[in-house]
Amino acid sequence: MGGDLGPRSVVPACVRALEKFPSLELTLFGDPAEISAELHSSHHARLTLVECESHVTQEDAPAFALRHKRDSSMGCALQALADGRVDGMVSGGNTGALMALSCHFVGKVNGVRRPAIGKSLPTETGSCFLLDLGANIGVCAEDLLQFARMGVEAQKLYTDQRPLKVALLNIGSEAHKGTEEIRRAAELFREAPDIEYYGFIEGHDLFTGCVDVVVCDGMLGNIAMKSAEGVIRLMGQKVFRFDQKNAFKSFFGQMAIKLLRKWRSQLEPARYNGASFLGLSGNVIKSHGGASSAAFFQAIVTAVHCAEADLAGRVDRALS
The missing domain is CATH 3.40.718.10 (Isopropylmalate Dehydrogenase)
Structure with a gap:
C-alpha cells in the first residue's frame, strides 16, 4: 500500500x-x-x-x-x-x-536486457507513447531499439493508426546532434524493417502529434515528462487579476480563464496517471x-x- x-x-x-x-x-x-x-x-x-x-x-x-x-x-x-x-x-x-x-x-x-517505463501522453492529434521515463539512465543504441519495439506494441492500445511513426528524443533534429549512442541508434532505427523511423525530435515536438512513439533514455524522458506536468500545473494555478473598471479587460479576461480551465481539464496529469513497466x-x-x-x-x-x-x-x- x-x-x-x-x-x-x-x-x-x-x-x-x-x-x-x-x-x-x-x-x-x-x-x-x-x-x-x-x-x-x-x-x-x-x-x-x-x-x-x-x-x-x-x-x-x-x-x-x-x-x-x-x-x-x-x-x-x-x-x-x-x-x-x-x-x-x-x-x-x-x-x-x-x-x-x-x-x-x-x-x-x-x-x-533492460525493462523500460512508458506511458501514453496527449497530443494535438491524439496521443504518443514516451519511454523510458526513469528506469534506465545509461543505455546503448541496441537498448533504444528494443524500447522502440516495446513502445510500438504499447501504443497499439491507444490508436488504430498503422504504421506507427517512431522518433528519438534529442537536443536537435539535425543528424549530427546528440551523443554517439543516440546517433548510432538512429542508424539502427533506419535499418530496422519493423520500425517506421521519423527521425530526431526535440522536446517541443512531444505534444504536436507528429509521431506515435518517442524513445529516449530514462533521465531525458523523466525530465521531459515532469517538466511538462509542471507547466500544466502552473497553467491551472495561474491567477489572473483584471481591472474591474475596464469592461473590455474584464470580459476578455474571463474568457481567458474559462479557456485555461478547459485546457487544464484536458491535460491534467491525473488523467494520464499510470506508466507501464515494459x-x-x-x-x-x-x-x-x-x-x-x-x-x-x-x-x-x-x-x-x-x-x-x-x-x-x-x-x-x-x-x-
Missing part, C-alpha cells in the same frame, strides 16, 4: 474501479486495519485484503528492498502476479524498488507516488486495459 497518501488514496480509487468494471476483482496488500478504516461501511465481495508484515519505503534503495523487503506488500503483490493469481499489479511506491522486485518475482521477457513477463503499472484518489483510479484503469490486451504477452511475442 505504497505512495505518499497510502490507503487514503488507494482505497477510494479501488471502490470506484469496482463500480466501473463489473467483472473486476481487486486484491489489496498491506495492513488490513488501515485499509478497512478507509472502506468505512462499504463492503465489496470482489475486494480481498492480504495482510503483509512490512512495506517498502521511499528511502529504501533497490538493492536493500531486494535483499530485505521481499515479504513486503510490494513483494507479495508481485508474487501474486508471478503466480498468475492476478492479471496486473499497480503500485505508487518506490520506483527503483518496484523495478528490482519486479525483475526478481515476475522476470523479464526473453531477450530483454519488458516484464507481467503487467506492472507505476502510479505517481503523490497521486490523488482520482489519479490512482486512472492507474487502475491503465492496468485493466493492459491486462485485457495482454500487453506483456504482446511485447514478448513482438521481441521474440
Whole structure:
C-alpha cells in the first residue's frame, strides 16, 4: 500500500474501479486495519485484503528492498502476479524498488536486457507513447531499439493508426546532434524493417502529434515528462487579476480563464496517471507516488486495459 497518501488514496480509487468494471476483482496488500478504516461501511465481495508484515519505503534503495523487503506488500503483490493469481499489479511506491522486485518475482521477457517505463501522453492529434521515463539512465543504441519495439506494441492500445511513426528524443533534429549512442541508434532505427523511423525530435515536438512513439533514455524522458506536468500545473494555478473598471479587460479576461480551465481539464496529469513497466513477463503499472484518489483510479484503469490486451504477452511475442 505504497505512495505518499497510502490507503487514503488507494482505497477510494479501488471502490470506484469496482463500480466501473463489473467483472473486476481487486486484491489489496498491506495492513488490513488501515485499509478497512478507509472502506468505512462499504463492503465489496470482489475486494480481498492480504495482510503483509512490512512495506517498502521511499528511502529504501533497490538493492536493500531486494535483499530485505521481499515479504513486503510490494513483494507479495508481485508474487501474486508471478503466480498468475492476478492479471496486473499497480503500485505508487518506490520506483527503483518496484523495478528490482519486479525483475526478481515476475522476470523479464526473453531477450530483454533492460525493462523500460512508458506511458501514453496527449497530443494535438491524439496521443504518443514516451519511454523510458526513469528506469534506465545509461543505455546503448541496441537498448533504444528494443524500447522502440516495446513502445510500438504499447501504443497499439491507444490508436488504430498503422504504421506507427517512431522518433528519438534529442537536443536537435539535425543528424549530427546528440551523443554517439543516440546517433548510432538512429542508424539502427533506419535499418530496422519493423520500425517506421521519423527521425530526431526535440522536446517541443512531444505534444504536436507528429509521431506515435518517442524513445529516449530514462533521465531525458523523466525530465521531459515532469517538466511538462509542471507547466500544466502552473497553467491551472495561474491567477489572473483584471481591472474591474475596464469592461473590455474584464470580459476578455474571463474568457481567458474559462479557456485555461478547459485546457487544464484536458491535460491534467491525473488523467494520464499510470506508466507501464515494459519488458516484464507481467503487467506492472507505476502510479505517481503523490497521486490523488482520482489519479490512482486512472492507474487502475491503465492496468485493466493492459491486462485485457495482454500487453506483456504482446511485447514478448513482438521481441521474440
